[in-house]
Amino acid sequence: MSVWDDLVGQGPVVEQLRSAVEGDGGMAHAWLFTGPPGSGRSTAARAFAAALQCTDAPRGCGHCAACHQVLQGTHADLDVVRPAGLSYGVKETRELVLRASSSPSVGRWQIVLFEDADRATEAAANALLKAIEEPPPRTVWLMCTPSPEDMLITIRSRCRLVTLRTPPVSAIAEVLVQRDGVDPETAATSARAAQGHIGRARRLATDAEARAHRVEVLAVPRRLTSVGPAMTAAEALVKAAEAEAKAETEELNESETGALRQALGESAKGRMPRGTAGALKDLEDRQKSRATRTKRDSLDRTLLDLASYYRDVLTLQLGAGTELINVDLAPELRTAASQGPPEATIRRLDAIMACRERLEANVNPLLAVEALTLTLRTG
Template sequence: MSVWDDIIGQKSVCDMLSAIATGDPSKLAQSWLICGPPGSGRSNLARAFAAALESPDHGLGSEPTRVTSQVLAGTHPDVSILATDKVTIGIDEVRELITVSEQMPSTAPWRIIIIEDVDRMLERTTNVLLKEIEEPSEHCIWLLCAPSAQDVLPTIRSRTRIVNLAVPQPAAVAKWLEQSNGIDPNIAKQAARLAEGHIGIAKLYATNERVRTERDELVAGVLNLHRASDAVLLADRLNTDAKSQAEDDVEREAARAQADFRRINGLGESDRIPPKLRGAYNAIAKKDEIKRKATRRSRDVLDRALTSVASIYRDIAVLQNGAEDSVGLINLENRAAITELATRMPRSGAVERLDQVALARKRLNGNGNPLLVFESLFCALLP
């Protein structure tokens, strides 16, 4: 099984990077910027590329090598991965990576540094990274990931080789859900369609009925907005659901991490934690850390909600322009209500409401109060 097999909808890019990984190492660029919209698989592609560069078989063997498995799992000693739950990537984290990048690889040909969401760096943090990107250590490769080249400072993107990913087609995502995750074909197709090419969200919709139900309720709520009171109630319900979902996710994650900690250290479910391990164990479920992660996860849920709201007006525009046969509808389950709204709304109305969704996203990303952001948005969507 090739290291590229789980990269969905990016065949041309995978073929190019595979050829580079098997080519002359002296001609290999050492600083890369992998760009793709959220859910396109840019972080997975970076790991696959790292595995192809480090593994003796360049990730092309019928069975994954030990090196390949370690890189993909994030446990290889020569591959460092910086991912963050925070709104921004800290300067100390980047400085630590720079120190690591200057070390010789211990077992593999390259020391590889992967930074996910490099667009979350503040300018002063980016300036710390700039010199290393421009003149990397002889045996180091930097793989930076961002939604687009425009989300990264020009000083960084001008010093990297840029790889652009496409939005995966729903058919490819549905096939992956069926084959790799054992999802029922009908649910896989629905999840892929609703996710609009976002692989992670497609898997979430396919495996979590609660999330699918909450999306259905949100779409129905938007389609039934008639008064300002409806907008206020819908915003309150959405924010409450987002907080609840985020807290549940983070607490389950902490519980799994604690269970893994016990297993790794040979402790049973009810065994007392030895004093020397207590600090590390308690840090897993630290209240401040859980609160911070829940806040970030809640913002992710709300961002997903904005995408769902935008899909309604995208579908209206599709119907108004007679383009359903060529591009299809996202919200097929709500086709009747969307068709009715499309007949009552002027063509400019759908565009104006898409602009309102974009404004809400900008306010949310600017750390605006989520409840006020959505109250304002839903009021702006009223007929």
């Protein structure tokens, strides 16, 4: 076992990172990990961080204390940044830069792992640029974004680029079987449905509720018989996303709030010291921002599942011969393919992508999805 084992289908990336760790050339003070959602950008960055801090040989052994601490996020010289909300501001970035400027206390490097670095505001990105231009000698920045273009060109030019690819379905299915104990049939179905997103595949394979929700989403096209059902379907999709987001964030919010209240000196009767209201309000605001982002992410996953349905329809209409994502719906998909031209299916796929863009631009979710379902009904 090594820290590289979780990088599914990323052989060239593993070789690139191993070479840098072993001192064969290519080491840099700033790295940009890019790749499509679910390809394992953060996983690759964390594995690289573990290998850099590893105290055994070969570097990245996966069993020494340093490797375990990095992989668990508890290493003293690792700062993991996960923007909880829609953006990451300049104030937080300046605090991060200050922490990153310190010398490593126990490890070989002071490492900052910045997930979703593309959420940094323009002012935050400029603050980050200054730190990357003149980094301390033992500090390494590991930033993760879907595409290099998501970062300022001045930042990109100072980073070593690591490009991950969408892992093949067979590789994801194998991991689900070997590491998660999933039966082969469920693993294969979940890997196809996730369309290369490893985390999504794992969730579908291990969470019956997630699989049930996806079944409901894929039932939407056949329910769009008139305006009324289209509006009802839109409302159901949005409410399901809200419920999923609430379940995902509620427990975390409670633990965060409890820990902060205790740290601020909450009394046995639940009373807080004077002057602590501001800190609690800041936490509440961050939690609300995270909830908004989580709901949007959940709805985006729903739209991608819906897109997979029409992708399969288009595949059949064009006679492409590629494997269907939703194999279990093959008879229904063939019927849908025979009922209209490819142009109508392409318009439906374009409508789904347009809805995703509207949601990213903060359009009201229900209005955006209602407009989508009406378009899907008419083609």
